[in-house]
Amino acid sequence: MKRYLIAILLCSCMFSACDKLLEVDQPAERLVNASVFSSDNTMNAASLGLYSLLRNLEPPHVGNASMYADEFVYNGPNADMRLFASNSLNSKSNFNYVLWRALYFAVYQSNQILEALPNSKNVSDAVKQRARGEALFFRAFAYFHLTNIWGDVPLVTTTRVATTSKAVRVDMDEVLALAEKDLIEAKSVLLTDYEGDEPYRVNRQGATAMLARLYLCQKKWSDAEKESTEIIDSKRYALPAPDSVFLGGSKEVILAAWNQTGFPAIGSVYIPTNFTAAPAYQLSPNLVGSFSQDDKRYASWTKSYVANGVTYSYLTKYKTRTAASGAASEYAVILRLGEQFLIRSEARANLNHFAGAYKDLDTLRRRAGIALLPIGLNKEQLLQQIETARWQELFVEGFHRFFDLKRTGRIDVVLDPVKAGWESVWAVWPIPFDEISRNPLIIQNEDYQ
Known part of the structure; x- marks a missing residue:
């Protein structure tokens, strides 16, 4: 636990460097590299600093995405949150900017580690390997969210601000291709075991689970089925009763966000x-x-x-x-086994492997104690059942519902009846005003100012 606290302090010290990410080159960046990665301890602390992103995706951002879709109705007084609930976002929304900043900070940290590794002579090979795997995982994790929220985004693979300050938005498929490459390599270098048996640091299964999620987003059905099957068939994870899924020690959790108290916000x-x-x-x-x-x-x-x-x-x-x-602690879940059954079910349905799709969905229905799927569903009906199952299983966990409606092309059909004046262009959020002010080469999304 102490190492996580060290990482939090380190993360705070480095955060100001991220503020300069799209501005001017900072010689101080090279000083940070030289001092942070001079030993196993400092490299490990830098890697742990990456995990601040997982905590940053807890409130308010998970709730904002749930309000933006159709999971939460917001009745509170916060004016900025009301923008998400009413789908009235503008480029000066504070929470929109804070989320963008947190995700690009993770990109910056990851790039910094990847650049420093070859010259970190006093760091052991084992620590280097883990650090590389974690940096690749988090860069992919950040870009997965950036593209799914804002669409085309700047693709930043260096810490040199002289380069990144002129970065332009690139096609999201190109960004996701890098995320795929990163996760494939992360999977090859990360270890299977957890540190201390708690799922707070990403392991090989975490990279595999995230790769399955990415392949689903890319509609690479065979690849999504393969990666989710690897998780399911490993037998390392299990499906406890719904009231135990989020408890500390849950065998379903593949990756959770660490917090000091053990009780998620x-x-x-x-x-x-x-x-x-x-x-x-x-x-x-x-x-x-x-x-x-x-x-x-x-x-x-x-x-x-x-x-x-x-x-x-x-x-x-x-x-x-x-x-x-005195009650048991809980995990703020990022990746879990239940999602993998849903990924495989959808992939199989799209591959016309209906029996397998049925089997996976019914596995979760048995866990929930509800009747199995009616036989004889056609492909469209089966995919609708899967969409509803994802909604019921994963609500207010990350950005699942918002991303699901977009990748399936059903966002307008679903949200138009429940969102007053819904517009198709709202499927992406506005690029923060501060970023465009720093770099006029970044073009705003349609119909935002």
């Missing part, structure tokens, strides 16, 4: 504090209504109450456990 931010009024973060009636009443996920992951004659539902995937209560 997501477990408290999205739960009401006043049960006599509408909650700030209300689960959408359509999402809640999609569950059957006997679904164990519905029972464990949602709760409801009545205020002023209106029934409101809220998120309880995390139970707001605290150290003071």
